[in-house]
Amino acid sequence: MNKGKKIYEGKAKILYEGPEKGTAIQHFKDDATAFNNIKKATVEGKGVLNNRISEHILNNLNQIGIRTHLIKRLNMREQLVRLVNVMPVEFIVRNIATGSLTKRLGIPDGTILSKPLIEYSYKNDELGDPLVAREHILEFNWIKNEKELDLINNYCLRINDFMQGMFRGVGIKLVDFKLEFGKTNIDGTETILLADEISPDTCRLWDVVSEKKLDKDRFRKDLGNIIQAYQEVARRLGIIHEESNISEVKFGKPKAVNITKKK
Ligand code: 5GP
Numbered sequence: 001m002n003k004g005k006k007i008y009e010g011k012a013k014i015l016y017e018g019p020e021k022g023t024a025i026q027h028f029k030d031d032a033t034a035f036n037n038i039k040k041a042t043v044e045g046k047g048v049l050n051n052r053i054s055e056h057i058l059n060n061l062n063q064i065g066i067r068t069h070l071i072k073r074l075n076m077r078e079q080l081v082r083l084v085n086v087m088p089v090e091f092i093v094r095n096i097a098t099g100s101l102t103k104r105l106g107i108p109d110g111t112i113l114s115k116p117l118i119e120y121s122y123k124n125d126e127l128g129d130p131l132v133a134r135e136h137i138l139e140f141n142w143i144k145n146e147k148e149l150d151l152i153n154n155y156c157l158r159i160n161d162f163m164q165g166m167f168r169g170v171g172i173k174l175v176d177f178k179l180e181f182g183k184t185n186i187d188g189t190e191t192i193l194l195a196d197e198i199s200p201d202t203c204r205l206w207d208v209v210s211e212k213k214l215d216k217d218r219f220r221k222d223l224g225n226i227i228q229a230y231q232e233v234a235r236r237l238g239i240i241h242e243e244s245n246i247s248e249v250k251f252g253k254p255k256a257v258n259i260t261k262k263k
Contacts, residue, residue: 001025001074007083011037012050012201015083022184023071024083028054028197034220036128043219048076049230050199052239055079057163057198064162066155068194069182084182084195088142090129091152092119093160094176098204099217101176104131110211116160118153123180152181152192159194167205170236172214175204200230 003025004017014027028047033040051073058070069081094101097111101119120137121129134149136142143149156179167174180196196202200215207214213221214229234240 001078001080003027012047013197018080018083022083024081025074026079026081026197028077028079032201032216032219032226034216036125039220041219043226045227046201046230049227049234050197050201051077051079053230053234053237054197054199056237056239057166058194060166061159061162061194064158066159066162066194067191069184069196081195082184082186082193084184084193086123086180086182086195088123089132089137089181090121090123091156091179091181092121092176093117093156093179094119095160095164096173096175096204096206098175100131116157118156148192155179155181155192155194163198163203166237168208171208172233172236173206173208173211175206177203200233205233 001019004019007015007017007024009015011033012029012031014029016025016027018024028051030042030044030047031040032043032046055070055073058068062068062070069084071080071082073079094117095113097107097113098109101107101117102109102111120132120134122132122136122142123129134146137149138146143152159179160174160177163177164174177198179194179198179202181192182195183190183192185191203215204217205214206212212229213223214233216226218224218226218229231240
């Protein structure tokens with residue numbers, strides 16, 4: 001599929017114009033960044049894995065009635081998506097306290113929250129995505145009105161319920177994650193869609209037994225084996241096969257070679 005002009009380049013993805021009006025092609029890069037771009041690296045194969053994992057999760061969410069921007073995956077690194085106006089708010093859903101929550105409030109790392117906690121940050125790299133209140137979101141019209149904000153909160157909780165179950169079934173704790181939403185016109189109706197991606201880049205995922213981190217904290221905290229952790233998530237979700245490694249994810253499983261000695 002031919003890509004159009006580049007619309008936007010972010011830290012981990014590039015958005016190109018799609019083949020039809022209202023569509024875009026989302027390209028997953030191997031670039032990893034943390035701490036608002038201070039730490040940067042290339043993690044070979046990360047884009048391929050995030051493309052597959054995000055496709056899997058968004059397709060499942062579509063099936064439970066959460067509308068998303070994903071139309072279909074095109075290839076190893078690209079998805080055809082609906083072009084949306086992304087709201088400048090990141091929705092952070094937390095089940096277990098860690099990361100910025102523990103730093104900000106001094107809550108012990110690993111504290112299980114009595115119910116999911118939703119936090120909002122203003123999407124602005126220059127300001128470092130600051131935490132904001134509902135009142136800021138409404139005052140500055142980042143989201144139209146209270147009804148819309150409540151609706152999105154509700155989507156966040158449903159997505160959390162679904163993903164917690166999905167990950168728990170494969171021995172992974174869904175600790176926290178970030179969601180982004182956008183708006184587009186579908187058949188004359190302004191519609192809210194889940195946008196961006198859901199992957200180990202945007203979630204914290206801990207092994208149920210060992211609490212081993214299977215997410216971007218391996219990069220943030222220099223824990224090593226980043227790709228192995230992302231592969232482990234993909235394997236457990238049944239996206240790639242038991243014995244696959246990244247080169248097979250990228251290029252397909254090599255065909256068995258039949259070696260027969262000539263007599
Ligand atoms: P924290 O606020 O503790 O740093 O992050 C909470 C959760 O949201 C983590 O799962 C983290 O990966 C995700 N998150 C928050 N902001 C961002 C962001 O700007 N980019 C990405 N990839 N994930 C984010």
